[in-house]
Amino acid sequence: GAVVSQHPSWVICKSGTSVKIECRSLDFQATTMFWYRQFPKQSLMLMATSNEGSKATYEQGVEKDKFLINHASLTLSTLTVTSAHPEDSSFYICSASGTGKDTQYFGPGTRLTVL
Amino acid sequence: GQNIDQPTEMTATEGAIVQINCTYQTSGFNGLFWYQQHAGEAPTFLSYNVLDGLEEKGRFSSFLSRSKGYSYLLLKELQMKDSASYLCAAYNQGGKLIFGQGTELSVKP
Numbered sequence: 057g058a059v060v061s062q063h064p065s066w067v068i069c070k071s072g073t074s075v076k077i078e079c080r081s082l083d084f085q086a087t088t089m090f091w092y093r094q095f096p097k098q099s100l101m102l103m104a105t106s107n108e109g110s111k112a113t114y115e116q117g118v119e120k121d122k123f124l125i126n127h128a129s130l131t132l133s134t135l136t137v138t139s140a141h142p143e144d145s146s147f148y149i150c151s152a153s154g155t156g157k158d159t160q161y162f163g164p165g166t167r168l169t170v171l
Numbered sequence: 172g173q174n175i176d177q178p179t180e181m182t183a184t185e186g187a188i189v190q191i192n193c194t195y196q197t198s199g200f201n202g203l204f205w206y207q208q209h210a211g212e213a214p215t216f217l218s219y220n221v222l223d224g225l226e227e228k229g230r231f232s233s234f235l236s237r238s239k240g241y242s243y244l245l246l247k248e249l250q251m252k253d254s255a256s257y258l259c260a261a262y263n264q265g266g267k268l269i270f271g272q273g274t275e276l277s278v279k280p
Contacts, residue, residue, distance in 0.1 A: 099270040149213050158202060158262055162213040
């Protein structure tokens with residue numbers, strides 16, 4: 057149980073384009089989903105927290121207009137990187153937790169490369 | 172402020188025991204997670220300690236001392252496949268995970 061999927065696994069895009077990443081909880085209802093970014097040899101940095109049906113809460117320094125998060129259902133959250141630039145190239149990982157549960161289960165991650 | 176410290180890298184021999192330490196300073200502390208992460212993959216859950224003491228789960232054990240702001244992950248009977256990064260993460264009352272930088276463990280034959 058507690059499986060989280062992400063799509064796509066990797067994506068290469070041109071500078072200035074937008075990229076959408078999907079995060080799905082496959083066998084449980086995820087009341088809360090989290091989006092992280094990880095640069096090479098660094099730890100995970102929380103970007104934002106989203107609860108189903110409400111606006112995401114962004115961490116300090118994360119531009120909400122650039123990283124659009126939608127948590128439309130209890131099993132799906134999306135992260136859209138708008139007007140991507142090479143410095144946005146990173147490993148984006150989502151996690152999900154169920155109602156009243158502390159443990160976060162992570163998706164397999166999406167490797168974004170912006171040319 | 173919030174701070175999670177763990178060694179950057181460790182090396183151990185196959186079949187041995189290794190202990191990875193983690194110290195933390197965070198407001199609203201609720202518990203301590205350990206995750207394993209292989210290169211290019213997402214973290215996988217290993218353990219979650221809320222109360223002081225040792226919790227054993229097969230070859231892996233995790234310890235927490237809330238008064239000392241200290242935790243460790245103990246790996247026994249090391250296998251080559253245990254080579255990975257081990258992430259210590261403090262869970263706070265806001266429901267957020269604050270990750271340490273990770274400890275890169277290399278298991279050698």
